[in-house]
Amino acid sequence: MLSAGMLAWIGAVFLAAGLVKGVVGMGLPTVAMGLLAVTMAPAEAAALLLIPSLVTNLWQLFIGPSFRGLCRRLWAMMAGIMLGTVAGAGVLAGAHSGAASAGLGAALVLYAILGLLKLGFITPARHEAWASPLVGLATGLVTGATGVFVIPAVPYLQSLRLGRENLIQALGLSFTVSTAALAIGLFRTGALASPTAQLTGSILALVPALAGMFIGQALRRTMSVETFRTVFFSGLLALGMYLMLEVLR
Template identity: 85%
Template sequence: MLSAGVLAWICVVFLAAGFVKGVVGMGLPTVAMGLLAVTMPPAQAAALLLIPSLVTNLWQLLTGPSFGRLCKRLWTMMAGVMLGTVAGAGLLTGTHTGAASAGLGAALVLYAILGLAKAGFTTSVRHEALLSPLVGVATGLVTGATGVFVIPAVPYLQSLRLGREDLIQALGLSFTVSTAALAIGLFRTGALASPSAQLVGSVAALAPALAGMFAGQALRQTMSVETFRAVFFVGLLALGGYLMGDGIL
């Protein structure tokens, strides 16, 4: 059973993670995994992430205008995400926790560097058929090993030059599939050995995650998103560096 202090920490983490998602449209799993992995094994952190991530991303997915069209366009990428996540989930458990922490740190550092450099590229329509499943599998392997959904899915989806609302919905689709696949992978590897306690923690995290998301969406209307994104990526860079060092040592 989780203690009151642990539950309070989980609520604070997901309030902050939901706030980030509300402002920049993504980042809940990245922030939550990064902060939780400082105090608990990555597999436990990933289990706590499941319900808040699934609900907030379903919300983001189902409120967009192009659900059917995006599913048809990106289904091979989603299939790759599912396969890669289930295949890589074993790295979050057992004797691989140090490597998983280091891998999570590396993913955060890479994501932060890409964000600060505003690195981008364009994928032509004729290359999508080849790249989508490869990006999906790569994203799934990173998700399965670290619990972070963003690399390389987010840069790839940004490279498709989707409209703003379509991009937000495509991110919701990718993150929803990643969350579901991660749940399957954790169950398959036995990481959900205490499902009742993990379910309590994950349900407890949902309310602060939603509250933070709504607050972030409100603040987004009154502040510079670019300024916030810069602070966000610098923070991720520092946190990722810490987790890399901790995992290696």
């Protein structure tokens, strides 16, 4: 049974994580995993984020303009994410999850710096057929190790030069598949010690996550494209640095 103080902490974490996701279209698992890891094991934190992550990503996925087109374009990437996440989910409950999180943080910092300096790359359409499944598989393996869905999916999706709302929707598609695959992987490896209790906690965490996302989406609509870009990469930089420093605690 969780104490009142722990429930309040979990609520605050998911409110903040939902706010970040509402503004930049991502960040809920990264923020939640980073903050919850202070008080619980990584596998327990991952179990709590399953329902908030799934619901907020579905919301993000279906409010955009190009659901069917994105599914046709990115299906191979989604298949790779599913395969890689299920295969790598055992790492999250293992002894090396901290080192994996630090590596993810370093990758986020590098990507954010490149983005703030406007040194991004473009993936030509002719290369998507082979790049998409490889990126999906790599993203899945990182998700299985860390519970975070960002690298290399986000840099790759940005390299496709999608419009702002299409990018947000594509991120929702990628993160929805990642969340579902992570749930399958955690159950498959037995990483959930008390599935009923953990999923109940995850359902309760949905309320503050949705509230934060609603507020964040309202803020995003008032931003210019350049401000959105700056907030997006600054958020990644902060999250990456947090993950790196957390390992040193």
